[in-house]
Amino acid sequence: MHTPDARARSDWSSLNDVQTVTISPLEKSIHRDIRIPGSKSFTNRALIIAAMAEGPSILSGILRSDDSYWCIDTLNKLGIETKVDGDTIEINGCAGDWPIKQANLYIGAAGTTARFLPGTLAAANSGEWFVEASERMSQRPVELLLEGLRTLGASIESEGYYPLKIKGQGLKGGPVTISGKQSSQFISGLLMASPYAENEVTVTIPDYIVQHAYVKITIDLMKRFGVKVEANDELTTMVIPPSVYKGQKLDLEADASTASYFFALAALTNSRIKVTNLNMKTNQPDIFMVDLYEKMGCTVTRGDSFIEVIGTDQLLGGFDISMKEMSDQTLTIAALAPFASGPITLRDVEHIRHHESDRISAICTELTKLGIKVEEFADGLTIYPGTPKPAVLDSYDDHRVAMSLALVGLKVPGITIHDPGCVSKTCPTYFDLLKDLGVSVQYK
Numbered sequence: 357m358h359t360p361d362a363r364a365r366s367d368w369s370s371l372n373d374v375q376t377v378t379i380s381p382l383e384k385s386i387h388r389d390i391r392i393p394g395s396k397s398f399t400n401r402a403l404i405i406a407a408m409a410e411g412p413s414i415l416s417g418i419l420r421s422d423d424s425y426w427c428i429d430t431l432n433k434l435g436i437e438t439k440v441d442g443d444t445i446e447i448n449g450c451a452g453d454w455p456i457k458q459a460n461l462y463i464g465a466a467g468t469t470a471r472f473l474p475g476t477l478a479a480a481n482s483g484e485w486f487v488e489a490s491e492r493m494s495q496r497p498v499e500l501l502l503e504g505l506r507t508l509g510a511s512i513e514s515e516g517y518y519p520l521k522i523k524g525q526g527l528k529g530g531p532v533t534i535s536g537k538q539s540s541q542f543i544s545g546l547l548m549a550s551p552y553a554e555n556e557v558t559v560t561i562p563d564y565i566v567q568h569a570y571v572k573i574t575i576d577l578m579k580r581f582g583v584k585v586e587a588n589d590e591l592t593t594m595v596i597p598p599s600v601y602k603g604q605k606l607d608l609e610a611d612a613s614t615a616s617y618f619f620a621l622a623a624l625t626n627s628r629i630k631v632t633n634l635n636m637k638t639n640q641p642d643i644f645m646v647d648l649y650e651k652m653g654c655t656v657t658r659g660d661s662f663i664e665v666i667g668t669d670q671l672l673g674g675f676d677i678s679m680k681e682m683s684d685q686t687l688t689i690a691a692l693a694p695f696a697s698g699p700i701t702l703r704d705v706e707h708i709r710h711h712e713s714d715r716i717s718a719i720c721t722e723l724t725k726l727g728i729k730v731e732e733f734a735d736g737l738t739i740y741p742g743t744p745k746p747a748v749l750d751s752y753d754d755h756r757v758a759m760s761l762a763l764v765g766l767k768v769p770g771i772t773i774h775d776p777g778c779v780s781k782t783c784p785t786y787f788d789l790l791k792d793l794g795v796s797v798q799y800k
């Protein structure tokens with residue numbers, strides 16, 4: 357079993373001392389309304405932009421998880437004053453001039469902070485920071501982002517991966533071309549720093565952006581903090597003139613990726629789950645998982661202030677789908693797929709081999725342990741219908757592996773998952789939320 361990276365678990369994590377969790381099949385279907393915790397993507401973007409802004413910001417509805425804990429901790433170590441009260445944070449922005457000019461920083465396992473922070477440090481006129489990340493984040497790609505930032509004038513030393521040594525010597529700006537095929541977060545990271553460059557920045561994408569909706573979220577949030585961004589609809593050219601973020605009062609959205617597991621629960625167990633703090637107006641791409649649940653036979657109601665999914669006796673399979681635009685949910689569908697009426701092929705997600713685990717390999721290994729037939733490709737997998745057998749499964753220190761495999765336990769007895777605490781990266785309360793719905797959750 358994978359050894360968890362204990363350093364990356366924060367004061368906001370849960371279940372650190374728990375070895376395994378066993379989920380038992382539901383005895384009867386669930387009919388419930390639930391509220392989902394705040395969005396990781398909105399939280400870490402808003403935290404960093406608010407810290408760079410001129411004046412105070414108040415953010416409510418933040419996610420309290422390892423990813424946001426280490427982001428706030430890093431901002432504090434840079435001299436940013438924050439006050440957290442429940443899921444609200446007050447942040448005193450530094451207008452791009454980080455008060456503490458020399459520090460060793462640790463950002464944990466968050467791809468968001470890892471890709472959004474370097475440009476904001478490099479854009480400062482002085483300072484020198486050494487930035488470390490979790491073991492896994494130190495294996496995940498960042499080089500294309502660093503090259504892009506260097507083109508804009510950044511001074512960043514690294515051996516292609518974290519740790520990084522970043523010198524604040526300002527950004528010149530100008531044109532920069534960057535591929536979007538590896539991670540949309542590189543583009544978001546370039547954009548977030550760009551208003552603080554001396555000259556206008558023009559970002560050009562020569563290919564395509566995986567999960568381009570996250571770049572849209574970045575642009576929208578930058579605009580809400582008062583800076584200008586001009587972009588074409590395809591997001592292949594983005595122009596950012598010099599400008600300064602202004603502190604804001606914002607209420608952040610709930611996390612559509614987390615919501616998807618609860619809709620999946622409804623789908624799989626013929627239950628009804630109504631999420632009362634999300635609607636289809638969000639730009640979070642994982643919201644479109646409800647379209648997929650509908651395609652699999654569920655009934656979906658898209659309200660003005662809620663989304664409801666009602667499951668079915670028999671999930672429909674027999675399709676092939678690109679998960680490029682909502683690739684975090686590849687594992688969720690893979691966990692439901694054995695229960696579907698035909699094989700399901702998930703493709704176009706080679707980049708998820710570089711997420712918190714090699715997710716394609718991880719899910720193929722664990723489904724095989726369950727006795728499910730799978731075929732693995734470079735960019736995806738096919739899952740065949742079958743009856744999962746009891747098994748002790750590895751979570752690879754990957755929150756989405758644990759959250760997805762837990763769904764199998766709702767239907768099959770004897771599903772035990774190692775290191776449930778890994779859900780703390782984005783949803784420390786995941787198993788509590790399941791328990792509150794009446795699911796039997798047992799820890800050892």
Ligand SMILES: O=C(O)C1=C[C@@H](OP(=O)(O)O)[C@@H](O)[C@H](O)C1
Nearest residue numbers: 397468539540541566567570684
């Ligand atoms: O910008 C963001 O908030 C995110 C972008 C995506 O990353 P990639 O584009 O690297 O796949 C997504 O997987 C991640 O969970 C959140």
Ligand SMILES: C=C(OP(=O)(O)O)C(=O)O
Nearest residue numbers: 465466467468684711756
């Ligand atoms: C890929 C993910 O996270 P990140 O890249 O933000 O670490 C995720 O949450 O599935």
